[in-house]
Amino acid sequence: MMMSSVLLIHLQVYSLHLMVAAMPTCSLEGNIVKSAHHLLRDLAGKFPNYCRQYNTNISFPYSALPAAKANPSQCRRALWVVYESLQEAEQIFEDHELPVGVEGFSWNNQKFINFQHLQHRLLEKGQCLSSVGGSVVLSSYFSNVTAVLQQQDSAACGWMAMRRDLLQVLESTLLRHHNCFTWRDTQ
Secondary structure, three states, X not given: OHHHHHHHHHHHHHHXXXXXXXXXXXXXXXXXXXXXXXXXXXXXXXXXXXXXXXXXXXXXXXXXXXXOOOOHHHHHHHHHHHHHHHHHHHHHHHHOXXXXXXXXXXXXXXXXXXXXXHHHHHHHHOHHHHHOOXXXXXXXXXXXXXXXXXXXXXXHHHHHHHHHHHHHHHHHXXXXXXXXXXXXXXX
């Protein structure tokens, strides 16, 4: 009787372990995030000096990113910030035209298209992150970006500021929360 009870308990624990291991995790692929970062980085030059005056209006709230790493809730929060930033940026890309040629503004069109393709893939695969919880701080940042984009004389600076901030969010999250992403062997 005692042996069968122990065996039954072990079987239940093993079964529970298999169920937890088989549960789908909500994550983003690090390789795709890294590729998206590189495309975004390479599609235009550095942040122009004449746009610095808009930094007070457009400043990404880095406090939205968790400081520590490895904790599951902090991983989920870090991934959510990446997801939500890409989601909001996608909405802005859809709602506003890039001001090509204005104030020297030009983005490499093919790299931009490739970036948008990766962005779309990340948003599709990361839909489970949309339920993590909203952030008024991120919403107000993207509202500020939209306000700057709507002003004819500052639209180019709005695009460059959003690009700069997306780059920093992706890079910072890839470095500080590397283990939160899933990584595919590229060999």
